[in-house]
Amino acid sequence: MKNNRICAVLVRVTLVIFLAALATFLSLLLSSLQPYPQPFYAFAQIQQNAALSLSNLIKQGAAYQGTTSAPVTLIDFSDLQCHLCDRFVKATEPIINSTYVQTGKVAFVFLHLPNRGFDSFPAALAAQCTNDQGKFWQYHNLLYDNQGPIDSGWASKDNLKKFASQITGLDMQKFNSCFDSQKNNTIVENNVALAHSLGFTQTPSFIIVKNDGSNPQKLEGPQPFPEFKFLLDKELGGP
Amino acid sequence: MTVSNISKKQESISNLKTTIPFAFKIVFQNRVHIVIAVAVFTIFWIAFNIFDQLLFFSPVVTFYLPDDAMAGFILTNLISMLMGILVAMNIFAIRNSKLKLDKSLFSGSILGIASSTCASCSSIGFLVISAFGGFGILATDFLTNYQTPLRIVSIAILLWASYTVHNKITKPCTFNALTDNNHEKQTTPP
Numbered sequence: 001m002k003n004n005r006i007c008a009v010l011v012r013v014t015l016v017i018f019l020a021a022l023a024t025f026l027s028l029l030l031s032s033l034q035p036y037p038q039p040f041y042a043f044a045q046i047q048q049n050a051a052l053s054l055s056n057l058i059k060q061g062a063a064y065q066g067t068t069s070a071p072v073t074l075i076d077f078s079d080l081q082c083h084l085c086d087r088f089v090k091a092t093e094p095i096i097n098s099t100y101v102q103t104g105k106v107a108f109v110f111l112h113l114p115n116r117g118f119d120s121f122p123a124a125l126a127a128q129c130t131n132d133q134g135k136f137w138q139y140h141n142l143l144y145d146n147q148g149p150i151d152s153g154w155a156s157k158d159n160l161k162k163f164a165s166q167i168t169g170l171d172m173q174k175f176n177s178c179f180d181s182q183k184n185n186t187i188v189e190n191n192v193a194l195a196h197s198l199g200f201t202q203t204p205s206f207i208i209v210k211n212d213g214s215n216p217q218k219l220e221g222p223q224p225f226p227e228f229k230f231l232l233d234k235e236l237g238g239p
Numbered sequence: 240m241t242v243s244n245i246s247k248k249q250e251s252i253s254n255l256k257t258t259i260p261f262a263f264k265i266v267f268q269n270r271v272h273i274v275i276a277v278a279v280f281t282i283f284w285i286a287f288n289i290f291d292q293l294l295f296f297s298p299v300v301t302f303y304l305p306d307d308a309m310a311g312f313i314l315t316n317l318i319s320m321l322m323g324i325l326v327a328m329n330i331f332a333i334r335n336s337k338l339k340l341d342k343s344l345f346s347g348s349i350l351g352i353a354s355s356t357c358a359s360c361s362s363i364g365f366l367v368i369s370a371f372g373g374f375g376i377l378a379t380d381f382l383t384n385y386q387t388p389l390r391i392v393s394i395a396i397l398l399w400a401s402y403t404v405h406n407k408i409t410k411p412c413t414f415n416a417l418t419d420n421n422h423e424k425q426t427t428p429p
Contacts, residue, residue: 083307084292091305149384221292224303231298 051194052213057109061128061187063136065097066107071211072235074106074228077113077195079203080123080143081150088204088222089144095225100232107211110140111191113203119155121188126160128184129175130167138167208235262328262405272327280323287315314390321397328404335408 050056054073058064074096078085093108100106112128114120123143130139142163148154157179164175178184198207198218206219208231217231266272288294293308295301304312 087292087305087307090307091303152384219298221295222305223292223295224301226299226301227295 049213052207052209052216054107054109054211054213056213057111060190061131061184062109062111062191063127063131063140064107064109065137066101067104068107069211070101070104070107072100072106072232073109073209073211073213074100074232075109075111075207075209077111077191077200077203077205077207079112079114079116079120080127080140081114081116081120081147081155082203083147083150084222085204086144086147089141092222092225092228096228096232099225099229105236106232110136111194112188113192113195113200113205114188115192115201115203117151119151119153122157122179123155123160124188124191125182125184126164126175126179128187129178130164130170132178132184133170133174135167135170139164139170142166208232210235258409259405262408265408266328266331269331272331275330276323276327278323279326280319283319283322284316287319288312291315310387311390314387314394317394318390318397321394321401325397325401325404328401328408332404332407 052073052075054064054068054070057073057075058068076088078088096106096108101108112124114124127136127139127143130136143155146154146163153159161172161176161179164170164179165172195205198205198216200218200220202220204220204222206223206228208217208219208228209215215235217235219227219231267276285294288302289296291308291311293302293304293312
């Protein structure tokens with residue numbers, strides 16, 4: 001009798017959990033299938049054009065690849081602890097780089113959205129300090145190559161300094177001074193604020209804009225090359 | 240553990256070699272159950288691959304399998320397959336059982352549902368939970384770092400659930416066969 005009651009309670013609890021999971025799944029699926037809401041475009045076009053222009057992003061201290069005259073900019077909001085960002089870096093970014101960035105069609109900009117763990121923000125600060133010395137991409141690749149489980153200690157402050165010391169030509173005294181004083185705190189916080197203003201909460205998230213920041217197109221998640229190709233070609237006015 | 244217990248266990252394991260194919264045969268000889276299993280497998284396969292960011296519908300439909308996602312993809316395929324088989328077997332058991340839904344059948348269903356929820360959470364958890372600040376970060380860490388073990392646990396639960404439902408399907412026959420044999424022995428003149 002008592003077992004039957006426990007069984008009935010378990011059935012109900014499990015069903016509630018299952019239904020909640022199903023509802024979450026359906027809402028996520030529906031939101032992924034819906035086109036981006038019109039207010040986003042209106043807001044982005046009017047308010048964000050200046051903020052998203054390549055010249056402004058460079059002025060704000062963003063790391064970038066490609067030429068400043070590239071007609072289209074691909075902005076990547078990533079977290080250096082995020083394994084899906086690592087997937088994008090290893091699987092998709094090289095193809096985008098060889099197809100669009102090296103050919104001068106697209107400029108690739110990296111902005112920080114450190115939300116995966118407690119070590120993410122210090123990692124972003126450290127990366128930004130290497131950018132001050134023009135070594136951002138070496139450090140970026142080094143961190144992704146050595147990425148471990150989130151907050152497992154691989155991105156502790158000491159380890160971030162050790163990784164920096166492996167980069168040839170990096171002035172460690174300048175780096176340590178920049179990192180310890182949290183000199184680039186405002187830059188990273190501004191990146192996070194920009195990401196949130198665009199509605200990004202997950203990493204990696206991308207926005208494709210024209211050189212002046214107009215006509216934004218959003219992509220979320222470590223999407224494969226065909227997804228980027230479709231939007232980049234559209235933005236470039238190609239096929 | 241006594242010798243008789245060990246021999247009983249060995250006997251029950253060797254019985255599985257015949258009862259599992261038998262359960263599969265009686266469930267999947269009906270095409271409806273094959274359709275149900277395939278449908279459930281397809282739904283879970285699509286759901287898992289969306290959550291694992293391997294399947295995309297917008298702006299173009301694309302599926303890709305990067306190296307780092309291979310292990311997870313194999314595990315989610317196994318979970319989807321087991322879910323399909325389990326749901327079909329449960330439906331067979333419900334449709335064909337003259338008995339009321341009892342504990343063993345429910346336990347199979349509960350375990351199936353719980354494991355699918357668990358498996359889903361291991362994928363979508365970090366998408367949903369990242370909205371909850373510091374606690375969310377800790378939960379995200381756990382779900383992301385332990386995604387593979389969670390999936391292995393859910394496979395184990397699904398296998399156990401399948402075993403329970405298989406028992407439900409095959410045991411009545413064994414029981415009937417035994418009682419029939421006893422009845423024959425009793426009625427046969429010496």
